[in-house]
Amino acid sequence: MEAKRELIEKLQQDILLWQGFKALPSGHSKSVGLGSIEKAFPGGVFPRGVIHEFLNFSPEHSAASDGFIAGLLSVLMNEGAACAWISSCRKVYPASLKAFNADPERIIFMDVELEKDALWIVEEALKTEGLAAVVAEVSTLSLVESRRLQLAVEKSGVTGFILRRDAKGLSSTIATARWRITPLPSETEDGLPGLGFPRWNVELLKVRSGMPGSWTMEWAADQFAEVKPQQKMTAIDYRRSG
Amino acid sequence: MKRYVCIWFRQLLCDWQLIRRPELKEIPFVFAAPDHGRMLVTAVSEQALNFGVEMGMRAADAKAICPGLEVLDDKAGRAEKLLKGLGEWCIRYSPFVAVDSFLMDGLILEISGCAHLWGGEREYLKEIVSKLKSKGYTARMAIADTAGAAWAVSHYGKITPIIPNSAQAEALLSLPPEALRLEEVTLAKLRKLGFYQIKSFINMPRSVLRRRFGDDFLLRLGQALGTETELITPLQQVVPFTERLFCMEPIRTRTAIELAIQRLLDILCAQLAKEGKGLRSGTLNCFRIDGKAQQVSIGTNAASHSAGHLFKLFELKIEQIRPGLGIEMFVLDIGKVDDVAIDQEALWESRPGLNDKSVIRLLDRVAGKVAQRSSSVICLLRLIGRKGQQGLLALF
Structure with a gap:
């Protein structure tokens, strides 16, 4: 019985390895502070060195995604590493990333006019081992293009975040995880006046070998915090109370 | 120690015209360019000089002095273009060739480590002068430790064109102050004070000279003596x-x-x-x-x-x-x-x-x-x- 379980575990590990999940070296297996979302990923670890895809169909969604990614970058870049932000239509104001603890002076912003150039730069950046992460804002990403990006990260171990804006032709890609971040109204503590912490509805639409799900997260005290369902206030409640 | 050559083309434009049109050899001619609604003489041929035609004269006056004078149109920038061409030709003698930017009538070559390839500085000078002469250009040359001294000796020197190592101060002594590449205002002041030779003021205290003639004067003097550096832009950057x-x-x-x-x-x-x-x-x-x-x-x-x-x-x-x-x-x-x-x-x-x-x-x-x-x-x-x-x- 014991032997059988070991065998199955070994096989599962092998499958993960074949699917491109590399076991991180012992010093690196730190969590990114996403709490229970990390449990949704295979092995219970937020995968680095893969492509994460974020769907944004409206400006407020992309603002929410930018904030969420900035929170992730603050962890990924914490060893003084640099990061690249490539876009053909950048909206994010660099200094604002400070609010999520990400150092904008260590992010290289590359704004190009042509989408084709942007994708070329993304691929080159994903091949660059000296970068901690690459954030790319593109409008479309085909299967072939995503495959090229995946091949690039497999060699270098850079984490890629692709923000997509194409609501219509939502093609399938081979990204490891597909996220949708939507903004939620913030809630003040104990009915105090003013604004609360920024809050998102984080949906994992697709995770390779993992469990998709939906969570409510907020950025509190320079880290992610999960908002438990009982204290969650829906938009309708908020309107009623307001 | 660096060595510089200054090549001065006394009659650059006229030589060039004679190469193009040898039939002008016997005819006095001048180049003239329009200036404030009149034609001013910008270059005078050897023949015309004999008649007393000078630079800066009105073309009409020159014609009156010298019957049969041919007046040719001078285009702006022509001398510079010619010098550039000659400079590129001179790269065979030294990789560092620059156009003399003060009067636009000569070339400055840095020849450190070049002259021995022609068997010494005297042979080197002879080679360049004779090659230029065979082409039709009359050139005066001088070699010195500084570009300023080479310029002075090539334009005003009378004794020897080759100034030995660190002897530029002695060579400058008997030259007129014009040899220092000074502004016309400063020259007029010097003439008024009776300084007809460099030796009459070279030993004066610097503070006195600065007060009377300004920083530019001291800079030019220093460049000729080698105490101040002179930046020269070569025609072709030497690629390392x-x-x-x-x-x-x-x-x-x-x-x-x-x-x-x-x-x-x-x-x-x-x-x-x-x-x-x-x-x-x-x-x-x-x-x-x-x-x-x-x-x-x-x-x-x-x-x-x-x-x-x-x-x-x-x-x-x-x-x-x-x-x-x-x-x-x-x-x-x-x-x-x-x-x-x-x-x-x-x-x-x-x-x-x-x-x-x-x-x-x-x-x-x-x-x-x-x-x-x-x-x-x-x-x-x-x-x-x-x-x-x-x-x-x-x-x-």
């Missing part, structure tokens, strides 16, 4: 590292061009590595069999002598090269080099951030790729500086 590759047959394919670049880079990178230098900017010149040349340039954000990285940068540019009927020679010039900081091999992987070599290489490649597009593409690569202000890392 260059390598050429001749092809047995004209090259037209991408693979062949890649091979050529690789071979050139291998040689140059070995040279650079030996001297601890790295490329900051380089140009590949491709000379085609139809006489045209194609040029592509690369630049790096940090000095590099890695052939693999530099090749990747050139690879992005290969499509810009139009081989036409074929390329017969490649010349790779390395324009700007910098010291390379030698990195210690790391035992474990670290993330050093923006100064990481791989990040800098990425930026080099991005700059090479995006700059390829037309300049209408607005593309900014911004680095957000510390303290929130935005610094421009690269702008194309």
Whole structure:
């Protein structure tokens, strides 16, 4: 019985390895502070060195995604590493990333006019081992293009975040995880006046070998915090109370 | 010790005209250019000088003095163009040739380590003067330790054109103050005070000279004596590292061009590595069999002598090269080099951030790729500086 379980575990590990999940070296297996979302990923670890895809169909969604990614970058870049932000239509104001603890002076912003150039730069950046992460804002990403990006990260171990804006032709890609971040109204503590912490509805639409799900997260005290369902206030409640 | 040659063409424009039209030899002629609604004489031939025609005279007056005077139109910038051509010809005598920017009538050559190839400075001078004479140009030359002294002796010297090492002060003593390349205002002042020779004021205290004649005067004096440095811009920048590759047959394919670049880079990178230098900017010149040349340039954000990285940068540019009927020679010039900081091999992987070599290489490649597009593409690569202000890392 014991032997059988070991065998199955070994096989599962092998499958993960074949699917491109590399076991991180012992010093690196730190969590990114996403709490229970990390449990949704295979092995219970937020995968680095893969492509994460974020769907944004409206400006407020992309603002929410930018904030969420900035929170992730603050962890990924914490060893003084640099990061690249490539876009053909950048909206994010660099200094604002400070609010999520990400150092904008260590992010290289590359704004190009042509989408084709942007994708070329993304691929080159994903091949660059000296970068901690690459954030790319593109409008479309085909299967072939995503495959090229995946091949690039497999060699270098850079984490890629692709923000997509194409609501219509939502093609399938081979990204490891597909996220949708939507903004939620913030809630003040104990009915105090003013604004609360920024809050998102984080949906994992697709995770390779993992469990998709939906969570409510907020950025509190320079880290992610999960908002438990009982204290969650829906938009309708908020309107009623307001 | 540096040595400079100054070549002064006394009759540059007239010599040039005589080479073009030998029939003018017996006829007095002048060049004239319009100035404030009248024609002023800008160059006078030997024949016309005998009649008393001078520079700066009105063309009408000159015609009155000298019957049968031929007045030719002078185009602005013609002397400069001629000097440039002559300067390029002079590169055979020294790699560092510059146009004399004070009066635009001569050339300045830095000849340190060149003269012995012609068997000494006297032979060197003789060679240049006789070659120029056979072409039809009359030139006066002088050799000295400083460009200022060479200029003075070539224009006003009477005894010997070759000033020995560190003897420029003695050579200057008997020359008029005009030999120092001074402004007309200063010269007038000097004449008024009775300073007709340099020796009459050269030993005066500097503070006195500065108070009377200004800083510019002291600068010119210092440049002639060698106490002040003089910046001279050469006609062709001396390229510190260059390598050429001749092809047995004209090259037209991408693979062949890649091979050529690789071979050139291998040689140059070995040279650079030996001297601890790295490329900051380089140009590949491709000379085609139809006489045209194609040029592509690369630049790096940090000095590099890695052939693999530099090749990747050139690879992005290969499509810009139009081989036409074929390329017969490649010349790779390395324009700007910098010291390379030698990195210690790391035992474990670290993330050093923006100064990481791989990040800098990425930026080099991005700059090479995006700059390829037309300049209408607005593309900014911004680095957000510390303290929130935005610094421009690269702008194309």
